[in-house]
Amino acid sequence: MSNPRKVLMISYLFPPIGGGGVQRALKMAKYLPQYGWQVHVLTVDSPAHVSLDHSLLQQLPEGTMVHRASERGVGKGSNIPGGKADFVSSQDRQLSSNKHPGSNKGWKKEFIRIAKPYLKKAKEGLLIPDDQILWYSDAVKKGLDVIYSHDIDVIFSTSGPYTNHLVGLALKNKTGKPWIADFRDPWTQNMHQSDIPWKKWIEETMERRVMNTSDVVLTVTPSFARNFKKKHPGIKNLQVIYNGFDPEDYDKITPIDTRGLFTASYAGIFYKERNPRLFLEAVYELIQEGLVDRKHLSCKFAGVFDYPGYSENYDCVKQLGLEDVVEVLGHLPHHEVLSLLKGSNLLLLIGDTAPGSGDYIPGKLFEYMAIGNPILALTVPGESERIIREYGLGEVVNPFSQKEIKQAYLRMYQLWVNGNGYGETERSFKKDINIYNRKYQAEQLAEVMETLI
Incomplete structure (x- = not known):
């Protein structure tokens, strides 16, 4: 059997982080090996996140490599074989259990409550395009190391956060490797876009570079795709791969x-x-x-x-x-x-x-x-x-x-x-729902990547 192609998947949101934001990257990592691709995931080390779900790591097949870069450039990061789910779980559970109950009690809690709106506004103006920009520097360093040491064929970045695409842009510019930028949500056309004028200008510039430099732009709805093309006519190749279910x-x-x-x-x-x-x-x-x-x-x-x-x-x-x-x-x-x-x-x-x-x-x-x-x-x-x-x-x-x-x-x-089920006669799956199947979507991504090498 021929050696598999190799893709570097840039996704800050990845298990043990849980929630809906990790599913697209996780399922692509799960199923791409069935279509001849070995997945190397570049994600964050020691995630501090509201939702942690270590059980998700068990879905990664043998041969998947998870490379973890430190946020704020602190720490050495780690290389975790994705197939070793037990090892990943025990290590990350220890990280997530280092909490300090009681630290927000009393005056500290009240101070945080009062200061929070002001700190949030200040953070929004300083951390561009998002909080995860603090991960950017170490992620680029780690990404370069992975690309050269593992002979990566294609770079795939998936947002949010949009910092993922800035990492992808830097790696594309430094290595010349084919790059796919995948948008689960719009960036500057997002309904939750910042109202700070100078921040919007900076992000418009960032987005334009990402859209015009990437070899393929992927997104998840036809509406997003139409809006992207209208705003960025310089996009080389724009395609839709829906989100879905496994x-x-x-x-x-x-x-x-x-x-x-x-x-x-x-x-x-x-x-x-x-x-x-x-x-x-x-x-x-x-x-x-x-x-x-x-x-x-x-x-x-x-x-x-x-x-x-x-x-x-x-x-x-x-x-x-x-x-x-x-x-x-x-x-x-x-x-x-x-x-x-x-x-x-x-x-x-x-x-x-x-x-x-x-x-x-x-x-x-x-x-x-x-x-x-x-x-x-x-x-x-x-x-x-x-x-x-x-x-x-x-x-x-x-x-x-x-x-x-x-x-x-x-x-x-x-x-x-009245004991009647809803929709038994109203549901119609006559139309093919395969486009919403995560395995089929991984096959679609594999076909897109094959065209780039």
Whole structure:
């Protein structure tokens, strides 16, 4: 058998970091070897992250090399064979357990609370394009070492964070190797883009260099691709490889015991433009109107319910008196999230409402698709709405309309009460869903890389 091609995958977000942001890089690393590519991952050493999930490392096949570069240039980094999942897990668990309980108590906690908004604004203006720029210097050094010592054929950087692409740009310029820049979200066209003028100018310059220098630009929706091409006509080769789901993640899932309750679940992160408060108010009104029985209801939220430093969502639960209905689970390992979703009667998709958010497809939509339970989507018209309607995955409502939310939730609740499953006759998988299969997407990436060497 011929020697495999070698790709350097630049991804700051990578296990043991957990959450939706790691899935694209992780699944590409898992499946690319089946198409003749050995994967070398360049990621961060000693990750300090809100979500850690060491179990994800077990998905990496033998021969995968994970090269870890230090943030702020501190430390030597490490080279971890991805197939040695036990070794990776034990080392990284030790790193993640070095916490100091009690360090934020008393006056320190109050000081942090007061200073946090000012520090956040200062950090936003200093760390460009994102916090992970502190990783840039050591990542470039480590990347050069990997490219030359392992005879890398192709560089692949995937964002966010966008610092990944600056590392890719530097390595491209220094080595001349073919480079693919993969955008899971837009950069300067992002709906959460900074409003600091001079920062925006710097990032526009960075983005233009990335777009015009990379040999291939990949992204995850046709809308993103159209916007990229319109803004950067100098892009050499622009292609779409969707996000998706890994069928193997859904084998032998044991659904949670919902104790006979009508259970609606959400897995993901909430923030200002994406929050559950109108949904909670809709459920509250249905209870008050006697249309649903609160003793039969359960709403479960896994992930980040309130962003650090904020409490609006939990305050809403208390104000509405829904503590007996709402359960905030915090971060869960991925397999536990899937068990939660599989056991739920209703999967909540609460989308962003900022201008342009219709161009986005949240990664959880594909997980929901694979789970197969009905979706209640609070989302603006756009890519997500199209997929849900096209495949008969559930109901889509106006995220600003409490009336529509109430009506859709009540319809699904009544079907459950009457013992009728939702969507058995409405779902249609006549259309090929293979484009959302992670293994097929790795095959697509392998074909793109083959054209560059």
